Amino acid sequence: MDKEEFTRQILxxxxxxxxxxxxxxxxxxxxxxxxxxxxxxxxxxxxxLRNRNYFKTWLTRILINECYGILRKKKEVxxxxxxxxxxxxxxxxxxxxxxxxxxxxxxxxxxxxxEEKYRLPFTLHYVEGYSAKEIGKLxxxxxxxxxxxxxxxxxxxxxxxxxxQI
Amino acid sequence: MSxxxxxxxxxxVPEAVHEAVLEALKKLDxxxxxxxxxxxxxxxxxxxxxxxxxxxxxGMTAAAAGLLWNERAAEEFHNPALSLQQETIESxxxxxxxxxxxxxxITVTAVQTLRDENRVYLLFKVSSEExxxxxxxxxEDWKLYDGEIxxxxxxxxxxxxxxxxxxxxxxxxxxxxxxxxxxEDWKGEKLSVCLSDFSYYTYESGDSEEGKSVxxxxxxxxxxxxxxxxxxxxxQTHHYEVGQKMELPExxxxxxxxxxxxxxxxxxxxxxxxxxxxxxxxxxxxGSLWELFAVKILDKEGNVMNEGVGGVSSANQGEDKTVxxxxxxxxxxxxxxxxELGEKNLVFRP
Numbered sequence: 037m038d039k040e041e042f043t044r045q046i047l048x049x050x051x052x053x054x055x056x057x058x059x060x061x062x063x064x065x066x067x068x069x070x071x072x073x074x075x076x077x078x079x080x081x082x083x084x085l086r087n088r089n090y091f092k093t094w095l096t097r098i099l100i101n102e103c104y105g106i107l108r109k110k111k112e113v114x115x116x117x118x119x120x121x122x123x124x125x126x127x128x129x130x131x132x133x134x135x136x137x138x139x140x141x142x143x144x145x146x147x148x149x150x151e152e153k154y155r156l157p158f159t160l161h162y163v164e165g166y167s168a169k170e171i172g173k174l175x176x177x178x179x180x181x182x183x184x185x186x187x188x189x190x191x192x193x194x195x196x197x198x199x200x201q202i
Numbered sequence: 203m204s205x206x207x208x209x210x211x212x213x214x215v216p217e218a219v220h221e222a223v224l225e226a227l228k229k230l231d232x233x234x235x236x237x238x239x240x241x242x243x244x245x246x247x248x249x250x251x252x253x254x255x256x257x258x259x260x261g262m263t264a265a266a267a268g269l270l271w272n273e274r275a276a277e278e279f280h281n282p283a284l285s286l287q288q289e290t291i292e293s294x295x296x297x298x299x300x301x302x303x304x305x306x307x308i309t310v311t312a313v314q315t316l317r318d319e320n321r322v323y324l325l326f327k328v329s330s331e332e333x334x335x336x337x338x339x340x341x342e343d344w345k346l347y348d349g350e351i352x353x354x355x356x357x358x359x360x361x362x363x364x365x366x367x368x369x370x371x372x373x374x375x376x377x378x379x380x381x382x383x384x385x386e387d388w389k390g391e392k393l394s395v396c397l398s399d400f401s402y403y404t405y406e407s408g409d410s411e412e413g414k415s416v417x418x419x420x421x422x423x424x425x426x427x428x429x430x431x432x433x434x435x436x437x438q439t440h441h442y443e444v445g446q447k448m449e450l451p452e453x454x455x456x457x458x459x460x461x462x463x464x465x466x467x468x469x470x471x472x473x474x475x476x477x478x479x480x481x482x483x484x485x486x487x488x489g490s491l492w493e494l495f496a497v498k499i500l501d502k503e504g505n506v507m508n509e510g511v512g513g514v515s516s517a518n519q520g521e522d523k524t525v526x527x528x529x530x531x532x533x534x535x536x537x538x539x540x541x542e543l544g545e546k547n548l549v550f551r552p
Contacts, residue, residue, distance in 0.1 A: 043227050050223055054215045068222035075226040087369040104280055143211040151545075153496075153510050162208040176278055176530060177512050178359075188492055 037082050037091075045091055046075055052092070052164055053099055059159040060103040060152060070106050074099040096164075097174055100156075146196045154189035157182050271296055274363070274375050275314035275325045280531045290316070290532060294435035295464050306424035307331040308400055310376070315393070315430055318463035319439040321528055322346065322355070322393060324378045328362075333370040334402040334422070337362055342399035342421070346380055348392070356383035357515045357526075368405050381466070381515050381526055391433045397426040438535045439463040440552065447475075448548035450493060452482035457548055458522065460541060464532050467497055467511070469543070473523040493544030494525050502539035507531075 037045075046053075053074070057067035078098050085094050147155060160166040160174065161182075168182040175182070215223075270276070271287045282290075290296035295318060302311040307330055314325040324346075328335060339362055346355050358380040364371070378395065400422040441461045447454040448471075456472035471494060480491055494516075499508040511527035518524075540551045 039230055042230070046223065046227060050220065051212075051215055053223075054219055055212050058213075064216055064219055068219045071219065072222050072226040075223065076229060079230050086371055089368070101277065101281060108283075141211055141213070143206055143208075144213065147208075147211070159212075163212055176280075177510065178514075181510075181512065181514075184490060184492060184495075 037085070037088060039079075042079055042082060046078075046095075049092060049095060053095070055159055055163050056096055056099055056156070057103055058148075059155045060100065061106060062148065066103075066106050070099060070102040073102040073105070077102065093166075093170065093174065096160075100174060143197065146193055149196070150189055150192060154185050154192065157185045158189040158193075161186055272298060272314040272325060275316070275323075278325070278363070278377070279316075282532050286532060286534055289534060290464060293438060294432070295438060295532075297430070299430055301428045301430070303426045303428055305426055306400075306422050308334075308422060308424060308426070310397060310426040310428075312395075312428060312430065313375075315432075316465055316532070317393070317432060317435060318465045319437065320382050320461070320463050320466040320468060320526055322378075322380050322382065323465065324395060326376045326378075327373070328376050329373045331372070333372050334400070334420070335362060335364065335371045335374040336369060336402070337364040337367040339364075339370075339374070339400070339402040340376075341397040341426075342401050344378065344398070345394075345396045346378060347394050347396075354382055354384045355380040357381045357513045359513065367403075370402065370404070379513065379528065381513060381528065383515055383517070383526070392429055392431050394429045395427065398424065400424060440535050440538070442550070442552050444550055446548060446550060448493065448543055450479055450491075450544070450547055452479045455479055455491075455494075457543065457550070460550065462499070462533075462535050462538055462541070462552075464529075464535055466526060466528055467499070467541075468524060468526045469494070469497070471523040471525065473518055473521050476523045493547050494523075495527060496544050497527060497529075498542040499529075499533060499538055500540045500542070501537045504539065507533045507538065 050071075053071050054067060057070045058064075061067050061070060074095065078095050081098075085091060147158065150158065157171050157175065160171045161168065166174065168179050168186065171177075171182045172179040270284060271279075271282070271291070276282060276287065287296065291298075295316060297315045297317075299312045299315055302309055304310075309329045311327045311329075312324060313327050314323075316323040340360065344360055346358065348354055358378065360376070360378045363375040363377055402420055402422075404418050404420065439461055440463075441459065443459050444457045447456050453475070455475040458470040458472060460470075461468040476491060476494065480489065483489060483491070495511060495514050497508075497511055498506060501507050508529045508531050510530045512530055513528040515526040516523065517526075538552060540549055542549050
């Protein structure tokens with residue numbers, strides 16, 4: 037894959053990358069770091085990708101690894117309620133609230149309130165269209181485990197969104 | 203049918219993030235410069251530089267020199283800290299056996315073994331003269347056994363770690379992941395693997411999910427057998443008598459004991475308590491007490507060491523309900539500070 041095609045594919049996937057990163061990291065600054073790292077890592081390893089049809093899955097896998105790498109560096113896996121306690125996160129917390137208020141998206145806010153173990157599979161399935169089997173491979177968990185998490189996430193969201201069909 | 207269009211609910215990419223993406227794209231040439239001749243990305247820490255330097259002095263990669271895990275195996279376990287990779291190799295929990303067997307044009311090389319008291323994970327690199335490997339390929343018959351005993355493993359899985367199906371390759375990674383369900387029969391001195399009857403599919407253009415449909419199934423009638431010595435594996439398992447109750451909305455469940463190993467965790471619950479809570483929650487309907495399988499392990503400073511589990515094996519024995527779970531990563535059992543079950547329905551501090 038040459039540079040031009042790689043660039044084109046990345047720009048086409050930018051939103052998807054952001055959604056995945058956001059579902060793990062929440063903080064936009066961290067999302068940007070993870071996306072940058074993933075892009076550079078993917079480009080340097082692009083010869084490993086034998087079938088371009090799987091570019092999206094392949095890049096998503098790299099991105100998820102980068103996101104977890106950032107989490108490890110922070111030595112925290114954080115819940116939304118814990119964000120204010122993280123060093124350097126106060127500004128983001130405020131910015132996050134402002135963005136949410138501006139967007140007025142109660143649904144997105146509730147999605148972000150889910151625990152990461154539910155949030156990421158949910159985002160991959162309902163937003164990015166991955167099957168439970170594909171998510172299992174991406175996250176190295178069983179397909180059954182993915183379905184359980186999706187079921188649990190649906191129940192939580194249904195409760196919090198007052199019976200909305202999900 | 204969902205009432206919500208989730209894509210529409212997600213925020214657009216903020217300008218600052220978009221700028222960061224553009225910045226990365228401008229740096230692609232530099233990224234290429236950082237790639238070595240084998241195409242591996244050089245983003246390592248000091249420890250790796252040291253390990254690689256030592257290995258290079260002997261003309262080997264760091265993994266081949268036994269200093270670090272095989273890179274693909276590390277990736278599968280969420281890239282454990284390099285110090286942890288080294289510790290697991292020193293304790294024998296991880297090994298890089300580099301044993302190869304060739305039959306009928308297919309070479310199977312064991313590149314990583316991971317093992318604790320409850321779980322065995324094996325990673326093989328498979329190469330073939332003809333292009334026969336994709337996500338649908340596999341060994342139709344495979345056995346994992348300890349000496350003569352073949353029934354000690356349960357909840358086993360084996361598959362190629364390919365990105366998809368439809369394009370046949372000449373190389374791929376194949377993994378076997380199994381839980382040791384009958385611990386009293388586990389000798390742990392050696393492990394034998396026998397793979398046979400390699401199968402693969404050829405494809406033709408079509409409308410399947412992957413863009414191609416299966417044209418024909420093929421079999422290669424070979425046998426690939428190898429044995430791994432495990433007698434030098436240090437036991438890293440810690441057993442704790444818990445005797446605390448996990449509080450749930452429908453009632454409490456006594457947690458009798460926990461056993462934590464580098465790659466797995468076993469929790470023994472009171473069976474009658476679990477049955478009562480299940481009945482209260484689901485009645486006669488199907489369901490799952492997911493709290494029994496939701497485990498978060500934190501170190502002594504409160505940092506998350508492992509969250510979530512892979513395979514799960516649950517067994518009712520007498521008054522016990524025993525749940526054995528594969529961790530999603532690997533942990534240093536000496537560093538465990540607390541274990542959370544469910545949504546903090548029980549926090550146990552060893």
